[in-house]
Amino acid sequence: MIKRVQFTRFKQFSQASFDFNPSSVTFLAGGNNSGKSSILHGLAVWEFCKIASLMERGEDAFLAVAEGRQGFGLGDDEFSPINLPSLKHLWTNLRTAKGETDPDGYTLKIRCEWDDQTEEKHLEFALSLANDRLFIKPISSNLQAGDRVPSVALLPPFAGISAREARIVGALRRRRIGEGLAGAILRNLLLDMHQANLRERERLRGDRSKISDSDLKRLRETDPWELLQDALRRTFSAELIIGDFREEYHSYINVQVAKGDVEGYKLTRWPKYNPKDLMVEGSGFLQWLSVFTLATADDVDVLLLDEPDAHLHPTLQAQMVEQLEALARRKNKQVFLATHSSEILKTVDHQKIFQVRKSGAGYLQEDHQKVGLLAGIGSDYAPKLDRVRKTKKILFIEGSSDLSTLKKFAEVLGMDWNEDWVPWYSTSSHRDRSHVFRAIVDEVPGVTAYSLRDRDDEILATIGPNLEEKGFKSPPNFTARKWRRRYIEGYLIYPRALAEAANMPIEDVVAMLRDDYGIAIGETFRNAIAPTAILDMRAKEVIKKLNVSAAEVASCFRPDEVCEDITSVLKELNSYAE
Known part of the structure; x- marks a missing residue:
């Protein structure tokens, strides 16, 4: 089993070393252009060098006794392990010229190490390019006659099948x-x-x-x-x-x-x-x-x-x-x-996942890192994280409609909305969101998170007096809140505001709520402990039937009509943002 691979000036790896566990399957994960495929390509090139050396120089071509021998050259048409516009693309930044530390011009190096029963073995090849001709030579090896060298095979995504396939070598x-x-x-x-x-x-x-x-x-x-x-x-x-x-x-x-x-x-x-x-x-x-x-x-x-x-x-x-x-x-x-x-x-298992990033690579150490990986945390293309690095504040919220509704309520109440809160849209539970948060903290220490989600079909008894979720222990700097009503739209079903948003008589709205939904809205509507029928009503259906958006309805509220839960959440968000 290959346990270590080292690259010098290969593709995006100017100098890199990767240590692998001897597990049967290693899952290489990471963002686009992080280097996953380059690791595979590097191993495929190493295998090609091994086969070419064997064919050109015989059985002892890459044994320890071969060190110090001259390399051999191949035409670019003989290079076959991976597809490239030109052989220069094997080199980091296309720079094939030798430097002060490369006196012989062999500037690209690939080394593999593996265990052979009781002893660690290694074989390293160096490559040089001159006049479109590729030169290869082994530069380090402790192999002896009879040692077994791993055989490597690359399989890219499937393509190329045809109706007629001839026998090929x-x-x-x-x-x-x-x-x-x-x-x-x-x-x-x-x-x-x-x-x-x-x-x-x-x-x-x-x-x-x-x-x-x-x-x-x-x-x-x-x-x-x-x-x-x-x-x-x-x-x-x-x-x-x-x-x-x-x-x-x-x-x-x-x-x-x-x-x-x-x-x-x-x-x-x-x-x-x-x-x-x-x-x-x-x-x-x-x-x-x-x-x-x-x-x-x-x-x-x-x-x-x-x-x-x-x-x-x-x-x-x-x-x-x-x-x-x-x-x-x-x-x-x-x-x-x-x-x-x-x-x-x-x-x-997270311990089998090898995350590849430009800033480093390695196996995941904790399960929450897998959640972060799936959420795109750790990717080199994560503009959302760039904002988090600046503000150190994350607002986990179910969707953009919920966010715009909260902002409209803040405007109605004369509260400032702190734009430092970076919205992170997720319909997951607080527990799953906290795993994502822990992964973010690994990337950006000192982050504060506020997690706000709908109750949906969960029972009312799961919510505490301050909208906290009973039974859930938040990690440090992670505040979890759950709406007392089925979802945020439940705080919008106020006849006067609905009528203004939908441009219809208030009497028609009252009649619709009474006849179609069995709901009568009274003075207790804005209270945190409202009647059960209001807490559990499927308010999204009402908003949809009136063909208005949640934010449009929120903008039609007056300050004294806004529900207590909405006010307490906005005040809490402002206090955390200070």
Whole structure:
């Protein structure tokens, strides 16, 4: 398992080191352009350097004895691991020239470290660019003859499948993946696995008429093709059918998909169902298939998945992660999975999430950091946090309508609205909001938060005399308040204000409230402890029926008509903002 990766002048990493846990799956998360994909690309380039060194210089090309040897050159058309406009884009800020600390011109470096049983191993490559020719050489290694070096494979989001796929060799396969066209080699990978399975079945059968039960059981539990087919049956009620392929006769690889009812390892096709070509399956099926084809392959130790959740339904995303983790443990593989999917991140253990940021990277230490990550906290593109850094005040509120309504009430009461409150829209509970708040405090110490939410269908007994939520213990500098009425619109159902906002006679409004909602509004309307019918009424329906906005109604109130709860919240907001 790779435990450390170091980059020098690679893409946005002028100098960076990343330490990874030996867990089977690491989830790389972070904002756009944070470096998630660059970590995967760097590992893919390291793998390319390893293969190129082996091909150019032989078996001892990157052993410890190779240190000090001259590098070798490749044309830009031979570089295949990732797709780039030019090789200069491998270098930070496109600067390939050597500096004072780079006497030999090898300015880009990628180093991997891993554990090999009882000893830590490392292999580092350096790259140089001259006249569009890429030079590679190993500059540090403690490998000895017989040491096993991890095999790494990159899989970008699925694309590139076509109706006809010819047999292609390893170098061209790597180029297709590097170009982001993993679909263009999917049939090749499936054919390799299928043919290997047939050879193993023939070996196990020997001179007998069939494979023994014990051998068949072991084959189904370990063979890549068997594992892939089993996962397909359980996930999609489907199997793959690989057509005969003889290189001296066939030009293209034929792969079809059959579907039906599954019982154990057997699939019975649905009546009158005709298998279809792989290409016509949905993008989610093909994305899933490409991931698990690589995940089951025996010749891959470290799998790099760049947004494998693309095209997948949220339910299938969670299932894919569960299957990947089980498969990685069974096959002793390491998986790096870069994702933006909240469906994936919210279900996995926070200790498996590796947050990548320009200011640093590492595994999440506490669960509340996962909540913050999902809310976009920690992203390098978070303008809302920029305001919080200046004002140190956050107002958690359900929506922009609630905010504009409060501002109108403040205007009616002659109160100033402090614009230092940065609105953070959320319909979550106070508890979930407090997790977000803790994540924000990790970024911006000294922040004060005021959290205001609707009661909705919760019982009135959950609210204390000062609108506090009973049973909820707020963290320091976090004030939690919940409206006594079902929602803020409940404080707007005052006939005179409604009539003025809707430009209709007050008698018509009174009649509507009485006849349609069974509500009669009296002098107790503005009291904190109002009649139950007022506290529980579905006021949003009234506002909607009158075709007016909540803020328009609030602006029509007079100071002596504003409810006590509204006044107390506004006073409290002003006191915290001082």
